Amino acid sequence: MIEKLHIQNYRLFKDLKIEKLSQINLIGGKNNSGKTALLEALRILGANAHKLVINDIIANRGDFQLGDNSCYKSLFSFKSLPIDEMVNKLKINGITIEEFGPEVEFDDSYKNPLSDNFSPRNFTLESDKLIHNPIIGNVLYLPTSLDNVNDAKFWDKISLTPKEEDVISILKIIDNRIKIVRYDSGNAKVLLEGEPMPRLLKNLGEGVNRLFSLALALVNAQNKILLIDEFEVGLHHSIQKQLWKIIFEYAKKWDIQVFITTHSLDTVRSFAEVLDEYEGMGQYMRLQKSRLSGDIEAVVYDKKSLDISIEQNFETR
């Protein structure tokens, strides 16, 4: 588990310190407060700054140009500084990355979140093509997009295993008629209770599809770090509490550390409610601009403050 986080000079983070992380971390904050950048930093950390992750992050922002190293400049905060103040390295916990050279240093005083047997040999590199590998290093990343390209790969990993049942039971939160899921020519199909013919999962609505991606990511995240960007996308508030319980249960059972971003007050509320039953297992924090320095800081809520803030309608997001 990553115990704490210290990010320097990464994107909009000049110097961000989070002294203590929890097993389940919910992160709120305004638009452009750095929620997605925080997840990116965790991806880099969890993959020991593997080039595949870094390339994927840059590509997701639309910046990637194979063979052109200047696209990596966007990782560093310095682009907003005057030229003579530019700092050409960034740090995420024990990893220092120089202005994208192959130089990546590791500081052993930080506990490395990766298991010892992580090796770049686990990845196939097909000439110059960028491979979207759903699991790089120790981290599983589920972006906001409702059209998750990784679903089929994740399904393959658990198909015909007991984890298939876990996925179905999660889908049942939204539609309890769902009995069986199969992939057919790259499309997910479901068989509903009482219906003779299967239907395309795509046709069952945004919520079920998002829940499918979430469930697949969860069951594939055993002993890993799971990152979910925008928890509430496509999901009605009424099922959020059940979903939180599922996340807490699986995290406990399979030793998963989870980081989730949100915009939604419903999400914060349902999280706080479920936290009552899982004492000490989760925390809520908000990223915001520091009043003093103007730099991004994290405000971490303790349980008491979170409960009072919700009860009194103080702005938590």
Place this chain on the structure above:
Amino acid sequence: MKQHLIVEGKDYFFIGTLCRKHFGLPIGFTEKTKNQFLKGGGGFDQTLDTFLAAFDSADLTNIGLIVDADFGTIESRFAKIIVALSRKLNYDFSKYQLDTEGVFIDEIGLPTIGIWIMPDNTNSGYIEHFVENLIDENDDLLPIAKETIDNMMTQPYCRITGYKRQKAIIHSWLAWQETPGLPFGSALEAGYLKHEKDSLKSFLKWIEAVFQF
């Protein structure tokens, strides 16, 4: 920007009414949301916890705390607040002392903070001592209320403890108005309690310093 006033006790909405009559709505609030400005509704410890939790909220720019002095030492109550606030914000507030005009804290990087200890930052008492200030000095029913309660307190059937004397006086006085039993805010709106009083000068000055209207 966000502003909040945290008040001890149950019947505190009249303070919002008082502020509105003198200064209008606080910035960030509308007629519909005006009751969101005030928070509280518990004993001293609960109110202090709410005050501290408010500092975690987004965009907090102005925050006030109103608690009762009660009948212990007012200094120790104030000290408790300062110690808790220093711990919460990781900042040393020990240089701030009790002030008859109310405490006003304006440090860089922090929201504007105000602390007022009812009734007047000096004497023992609670909000009902403050409310007495809102009763016209020529009011003929008030002396009768005082006499009645004092007399009652010598009788065997009395249930009021000495500490609650002022509460009994004020609520009795309210029970004897044209519309009996109005809460403080409504009594203010109805004109039973007056908002244009010299005795309110310090309090209003404190409100004006801490909040933006």
